[in-house]
Amino acid sequence: MEYSKNHRQIVEDLIGGKFILPTNKNFIELKEKEKFYEDFFKFSFGHDLIMRQDFAFLVSDETNEMLSRDVCIFFAILCYELDKDGRNFLDLINYSEFEYDQINDYFENSSYLEVVRNNSRLRDINTRNEFMDTLDRRNIIEKTGPQKFTFTTAHKNFTDFAMELAKSKTADVE
Amino acid sequence: MRIEPKTIIRFTLEYFDIIRDMFDAHVAEGLLKQEHVAEIFLKHNRNIEAQMLEYKLMRRIGNDFDLRSEYLNFLKFILEEFRPLLPEHIEKYNYSISELFRKIKDEIFGDKDVLDSRVKNISNEIREFVTAVEHNTISLLEQTRALKANLEKVDYREKVQRASFWIDYYILPLNRILDVTHNESVISKLYNISEFVNNKRLNFYDENIRQSFESLYFQLIQTNDDLLKQSRILTNELLPLIERIRTESTILSGFITFLRNPYKTQVPKMFKRKNNMVLSSNAALNAKAFMEQFAKDDTIYLEDLIDNNDKWIFDIDYFKGKLREQLPVNNFFDWAATTLEKEYTAIESDKLFALTTLLFEEDLQLEFDEKKKNKKIKTDEYTLKVPNITVSNYGIF
Numbered sequence: 001m002e003y004s005k006n007h008r009q010i011v012e013d014l015i016g017g018k019f020i021l022p023t024n025k026n027f028i029e030l031k032e033k034e035k036f037y038e039d040f041f042k043f044s045f046g047h048d049l050i051m052r053q054d055f056a057f058l059v060s061d062e063t064n065e066m067l068s069r070d071v072c073i074f075f076a077i078l079c080y081e082l083d084k085d086g087r088n089f090l091d092l093i094n095y096s097e098f099e100y101d102q103i104n105d106y107f108e109n110s111s112y113l114e115v116v117r118n119n120s121r122l123r124d125i126n127t128r129n130e131f132m133d134t135l136d137r138r139n140i141i142e143k144t145g146p147q148k149f150t151f152t153t154a155h156k157n158f159t160d161f162a163m164e165l166a167k168s169k170t171a172d173v174e
Numbered sequence: 175m176r177i178e179p180k181t182i183i184r185f186t187l188e189y190f191d192i193i194r195d196m197f198d199a200h201v202a203e204g205l206l207k208q209e210h211v212a213e214i215f216l217k218h219n220r221n222i223e224a225q226m227l228e229y230k231l232m233r234r235i236g237n238d239f240d241l242r243s244e245y246l247n248f249l250k251f252i253l254e255e256f257r258p259l260l261p262e263h264i265e266k267y268n269y270s271i272s273e274l275f276r277k278i279k280d281e282i283f284g285d286k287d288v289l290d291s292r293v294k295n296i297s298n299e300i301r302e303f304v305t306a307v308e309h310n311t312i313s314l315l316e317q318t319r320a321l322k323a324n325l326e327k328v329d330y331r332e333k334v335q336r337a338s339f340w341i342d343y344y345i346l347p348l349n350r351i352l353d354v355t356h357n358e359s360v361i362s363k364l365y366n367i368s369e370f371v372n373n374k375r376l377n378f379y380d381e382n383i384r385q386s387f388e389s390l391y392f393q394l395i396q397t398n399d400d401l402l403k404q405s406r407i408l409t410n411e412l413l414p415l416i417e418r419i420r421t422e423s424t425i426l427s428g429f430i431t432f433l434r435n436p437y438k439t440q441v442p443k444m445f446k447r448k449n450n451m452v453l454s455s456n457a458a459l460n461a462k463a464f465m466e467q468f469a470k471d472d473t474i475y476l477e478d479l480i481d482n483n484d485k486w487i488f489d490i491d492y493f494k495g496k497l498r499e500q501l502p503v504n505n506f507f508d509w510a511a512t513t514l515e516k517e518y519t520a521i522e523s524d525k526l527f528a529l530t531t532l533l534f535e536e537d538l539q540l541e542f543d544e545k546k547k548n549k550k551i552k553t554d555e556y557t558l559k560v561p562n563i564t565v566s567n568y569g570i571f
Contacts, residue, residue: 017445047445058445068444073436076429083330083426088322090422112433161442162428163421169431 004029014041014049017067019139019154020056030056054153055139070121070131071140075158077116081106090159093151100129100147177229185225192218196232197241197249206232206239250309259310261347267303268351268360271296275367286380293386296367297393303360304400307348311404311412314344318416330423330430337420345413352405361401368394488528497532502566506533506540509565511551523553539566 004010010026020027030037034051041047041058048059082089085106092098104125107116116122121131132149135141141149186193195214200206215221223239226232231245241249274296278289321328321336328336353359371394375387432439496513503509510529514521533540546562 014445015447017447059443060445061443062446065444065446067446069436069441071444072432072441076433076436079426079429080433083422086323086327088418088422090418090425115433115436157442159425162425162432164428165431165439166424166428169428 004033010037011040014056014058015045017138018057019152019157021139021152021154022054023152027056052156054156057154057157067121067134067138070119071135072158072161073115073119074122074131074135075155076162077110077112077122078103078106079159079162080112081110084111093155093159097144097148097150100132100149103132104128182229182231185229189220189222189225192220192222193249194253196226197246197253200241200246205235206241208237208239211239259306261344261351264303264306264310264348264351265360267299267306268358268363270299271303271360271367272363274299275363275370279370282374286383290383290386293383293390297390300364300393300397304397307352307401307404310344310348311407314340314348315407315412315415318412318419322415322419330426333423334420334427337416337423341413341416341420345408345416349405349408349413352401352408354405361398361405364394364397364401368398486525488525488531490531493529494532494535497538497565498567501538502564504562504564505549506563506565507549507551507560521551521553523555523558526551526553526558533563533565537567540564541566 006026006029010020010030013020013026020030022028030049031051034049038049041049046061050057050059079089079093082092107122107128108125110116121127121134132141136143136149138154139152140154142152143149192214195217196206196211199210199214203210211223215223223232226239227234230242232239232241234240274292278292278296281289318337318340320326321333350356351360354361354365356362368391371387371391375384375391378384378387432441493513497503497509500509510526511521514525514529518525532538541564542561543564548559548561551558551560
């Protein structure tokens with residue numbers, strides 16, 4: 001059986017919890033051999049491979065997985081604060097560069113300060129900076145400098161979640 | 175008494191701030207309420223009610239007032255403040271233009287004055303249609319941009335509602351009116367008219383009417399350009415902009431719902447990394463070995479091995495019995511060799527060693543004379559040198 005040239009890198013990245021993005025050459029390889037990798041991860045480790053237009057990542061059935069919740073809280077608060085600031089958050093997340101200080105300002109002055117303080121990853125500057133390093137390792141953000149970053153297309157996993165949640169709530173009301 | 179146009183223009187210029195406020199109040203309420211007019215005059219410390227009525231720019235309706243539609247339109251035009259018309263309103267031009275065109279075609283050889291008048295009427299209708307479309311696009315674009323900038327601090331839910339409303343009731347129907355691929359759209363009809371008019375401007379028998387057709391034809395060319403421009407604004411700018419507002423507001427609405435109960439809402443799954451990595455430096459080999467079990471190789475059939483040889487089991491009681499029958503035995507190994515030959519026709523090493531264990535039976539007495547020479551016994555595998563051992567019973571048997 002022939003393995004792709006970057007097989008090891010693909011497996012290491014996905015098992016390491018990274019989002020593989022269309023800007024990465026491995027994404028094309030993964031897309032071309034989607035069925036193979038789906039079976040590979042399912043049979044080998046029991047994980048599901050999720051392939052979307054803008055990213056690919058692995059999903060495990062761990063019920064105590066907390067990072068995803070914290071990422072959702074992070075995006076929710078950031079979007080809310082950017083909007084409150086009169087800014088078009090979707091444009092900013094798609095196209096702008098952020099600085100750690102700017103993010104920290106939004107969180108320190110957030111209307112959801114209670115949620116921030118009660119979250120172990122987001123409660124203060126140090127934990128937030130570590131959290132953003134985690135986002136970088138997972139390819140949810142891409143660092144452009146020691147304290148600067150842009151969001152990758154992986155953010156759509158979380159904005160899509162919000163959209164679905166809003167739609168399901170609307171449907172409930174109707 | 176007829177008022178000089180310049181007088182009205184001069185008056186408008188001089189009191190423009192007051193007139194602007196009156197215009198805003200009229201647009202907001204649909205008419206000018208007396209108390210609002212009084213407030214405006216008080217604010218500017220000037221009452222222009224008498225001139226407004228005298229110049230016929232305003233009329234009284236009961237206790238309230240109404241800006242005359244011509245003046246209102248003029249103000250809308252110079253202020254570029256148009257309320258978007260519902261597409262049904264614009265669609266009415268579809269009927270009037272179609273009807274005039276049908277009559278022009280049917281009665282092309284009828285009364286020349288009537289024909290000329292119809293050509294000019296259709297020209298007016300087309301002009302009004304284009305103006306209505308332009309005004310709608312301008313007003314929708316301005317309102318959308320304002321919503322995007324959100325200077326009014328509109329609630330995100332209302333943003334979704336407004337964006338959805340504009341899309342569903344104004345933008346998409348307007349887009350359909352301007353859809354060149356749709357046969358019944360106004361713009362498609364204008365193409366047909368243009369084709370007909372182009373023909374007539376070249377070969378209609380009457381010079382004056384030919385010129386009217388000529389004017390209409392060039393107007394239609396310009397109209398086509400204008401409408402295409404409006405269509406491009408709608409599809410390239412307005413629709414994406416308003417869709418983005420709707421998307422953004424929906425996302426925000428979802429996040430706010432989530433933040434109400436962030437620990438009880440089901441979130442998207444993510445991968446939980448293990449500290450003990452599944453991968454090692456031999457990952458590639460391990461993965462290969464793992465995957466190869468799923469590889470489709472040629473089928474191999476393995477037959478069960480059948481061992482036909484009965485495994486020999488040493489029956490100690492049987493051989494002990496045999497030995498007892500012959501006691502005393504002068505040379506144990508001679509006896510063993512002879513017994514095996516009798517029983518199995520050959521002396522096998524394993525069997526000889528098995529019989530040797532009889533020497534350790536407690537009820538047998540052994541004597542070993544060192545002076546006697548060792549004897550040789552040939553088995554199927556070896557030639558063994560064995561001592562001379564005499565076996566007898568303990569006591570009286």
